[in-house]
Amino acid sequence: SLTLIKKNIGGFLLSAWWIWLPILAVALFFGSWLRYARLKYWREIPWILLEIKPPRTIHFSPKAAENIFSGLWGATFGTVSTKVDKYLKGVIQDYFSLEIIGDGGEVRFFVRTPEKFKNLIEAQVYAQYSDAEINQVEDYTEALPPDIPNKDWDLWGTQLCLLKPDAYPIRTYRQFIDIVVQKEGSFIDPLSSLMEVLGKLQAGEQIWIQILIRPVDDDWRKKGEAILGKLTGKGAAKDKKKKGFWSGEIVGWVDAAKSVARETISGKVEETKISESKQDRPMPSIMQYLSPGEQEVVKAIEENLSKKGFETKINLAYLGRTDIFSKVNAGALMGVFSQFSSLSLNGFRGDKKINTKAYYLFAKSRKAYKQRRFWRFLRTRSFWKKGFVL
Numbered sequence: 224s225l226t227l228i229k230k231n232i233g234g235f236l237l238s239a240w241w242i243w244l245p246i247l248a249v250a251l252f253f254g255s256w257l258r259y260a261r262l263k264y265w266r267e268i269p270w271i272l273l274e275i276k277p278p279r280t281i282h283f284s285p286k287a288a289e290n291i292f293s294g295l296w297g298a299t300f301g302t303v304s305t306k307v308d309k310y311l312k313g314v315i316q317d318y319f320s321l322e323i324i325g326d327g328g329e330v331r332f333f334v335r336t337p338e339k340f341k342n343l344i345e346a347q348v349y350a351q352y353s354d355a356e357i358n359q360v361e362d363y364t365e366a367l368p369p370d371i372p373n374k375d376w377d378l379w380g381t382q383l384c385l386l387k388p389d390a391y392p393i394r395t396y397r398q399f400i401d402i403v404v405q406k407e408g409s410f411i412d413p414l415s416s417l418m419e420v421l422g423k424l425q426a427g428e429q430i431w432i433q434i435l436i437r438p439v440d441d442d443w444r445k446k447g448e449a450i451l452g453k454l455t456g457k458g459a460a461k462d463k464k465k466k467g468f469w470s471g472e473i474v475g476w477v478d479a480a481k482s483v484a485r486e487t488i489s490g491k492v493e494e495t496k497i498s499e500s501k502q503d504r505p506m507p508s509i510m511q512y513l514s515p516g517e518q519e520v521v522k523a524i525e526e527n528l529s530k531k532g533f534e535t536k537i538n539l540a541y542l543g544r545t546d547i548f549s550k551v552n553a554g555a556l557m558g559v560f561s562q563f564s565s566l567s568l569n570g571f572r573g574d575k576k577i578n579t580k581a582y583y584l585f586a587k588s589r590k591a592y593k594q595r596r597f598w599r600f601l602r603t604r605s606f607w608k609k610g611f612v613l
Contacts, residue, residue: 273335
């Protein structure tokens with residue numbers, strides 16, 4: 224019988240080719256055209272690299288840096304304004320790459336941006352850190368061989384992803400307030416452990432941190448609001464109310480029919496009882512029954528959803544000459560990012576698909592391929608696939 228069914232389906236598809244084949248051809252053409260148009264647009268973007276030298280002493284809290292990101296979101300969101308831009312011209316949402324580089328013990332900060340946003344970046348940084356220095360420089364990735372890994376250089380790298388949905392925040396500077404020490408008007412930055420790792424690199428060793436960000440609309444909040452609904456019980460109340468309307472109507476008609484039947488048989492008119500249905504009563508909030516830890520989670524998610532979001536990808540890489548290459552530095556780098564993790568909220572882990580690891584069959588050749596692919600990601604800062612929202 225299965226063979227007969229397969230033959231019938233196959234015969235139908237062959238006989239109806241004039242229906243589905245043109246649709247399939249149009250879909251394939253449209254997908255190919257969209258990829259071509261977007262790639263062409265992306266390659267024609269004039270990129271520049273700005274090096275930012277922060278002042279030696281910063282008298283402000285990290286809130287100043289948060290204001291920079293708020294300004295970038297408001298000024299750059301909505302690059303794709305029309306359907307013509309999106310589907311014919313291949314216009315993509317503009318994005319930035321925020322980069323911290325450790326090179327032989329020297330630490331440097333960069334922003335890779337489309338050239339048209341140069342003045343915007345400078346204005347946002349100077350508005351918060353008037354003593355900072357910003358200079359346009361050559362791309363540091365061009366200083367290394369284009370064929371890494373090779374006999375002289377080795378590479379370790381990974382992309383980070385979140386442990387939980389986007390609505391759950393990572394630990395931010397607000398959660399580090401208990402370990403921030405104020406002395407003589409200056410603060411110890413929560414990133415001091417990263418500066419220690421980068422500052423101890425030898426000549427011929429480099430660590431690259433590339434944080435790619437692009438502004439997104441507020442649709443990502445809907446999933447977060449659904450999570451909040453489950454945690455606080457509001458989502459269950461809404462579902463129950465939707466289901467309860469029709470079930471309540473059915474119960475009401477059944478009760479009315481029973482009452483009419485009894486009145487017809489007995490000849491007595493029953494007194495109408497007015498009672499409040501359980502479904503009509505407001506659902507009590509379960510916030511009062513949550514533990515202090517659970518209440519903190521709810522508050523953290525609410526605060527996270529109140530801010531503008533950036534779709535994000537984070538590339539981590541350790542490069543070194545083969546004679547001094549040490550994976551201990553890679554472990555130290557991952558350890559730095561683990562401090563932003565919280566068991567009750569969110570955290571980072573290495574992406575299992577985008578890294579430079581390979582085991583078992585053809586491990587050496589597969590590892591070399593993944594290293595070359597990741598090296599290409601690092602140099603181009605491509606941002607095609609969706610990232611997580613921070």
